[in-house]
Amino acid sequence: MVLEDYLKGIHKSKGGIIRSFLKVDNGLISDISFSGDFFMFPEDAIDVILARLNGTAATEEAVLSAIKEVYGSEGIQSPGTTPEDFTISIMQAVGGK
């Protein structure tokens, strides 16, 4: 991926930094990925979150709801990092250039 092509967000949660990289097409999130030193158990649940976010409306409400849904279905533990933290990072990217 060429990082310059993406909208970027960064947010520091208590559990670590969350950087978001994404595109917005017709109001929907696409091609999203994260980089950061946070923890998530199980680790592969991050891919479920990313898959769920692609195609989600680029609004705070829709993003938070999508992430919370996956936290529930995957039984995610992420000490010091919440669905709200991911949402802040993502919405910063959505609102950025």
Added chain:
Amino acid sequence: MEAWRVIDFGKQDIRYMMAMNEAIHRCDEGNTLIFWDPTRSIILGYFQKAAVELDLEQVEDYTLVRRTSGGGVAFSDDLNRQINYGVFGTVDEINFPLDIVESYKHILGILIDTLEEYGLNAAFRPINDVVVDNKKISGNAMTRLDNKTLQHGTLLLDFDIKEMLRILNIPKEKFMDKQIASIEQGMTWMDKELGYKEDMHVVKQKIRKNFETRFGVKLVETVPSEQEEALARELLPKYHSDEWTYKR
């Protein structure tokens, strides 16, 4: 008294050690403590992108690898003054609590007890750090497979912080928030705190003794099982692959 395994791998290629960490975790042949001496290397946390976290032009002469646990970059320089360890255990109420932070706290008590023996003011700083006078001296990461915990990390005896700053692209926010003026002021290592170079073997022995006391077990020196060696060999190509290293 219950006997747990201890394996000291000595100096090993970091890709082999990451494969071995995963192999021991998967094989689940009993609670185990391991040590290894890392070669010149950079280990990315599971959720980190190499191009974002590192200055890729500066890291060409480092072995770069990704690990299965989250957290931040682990950097090993040529000073060979880091104790790298791994603890493998089945989740239970006492030794390996289900709660992640409690589990860190319990295991990191071993490093804190060891540093206190040297008269250092060591403490647990959640989520996953050990600090001396609020300066980071040990970074750690945890991952789980079913009900099996793997915690691995490093205790710094000496550290080339200038070299780390050269290769990393560290977000300044992380340190501003902790009200630390610079990264250099936020980290420390044993040689600097003690004013002399303690023998690494002596520190390891103290860690072993404190491990036995904290867990109420006897450590028995051994080597990996045939099954663990075989799985590590099988996993090794993954740790050499760009697909894994640049997965994120």
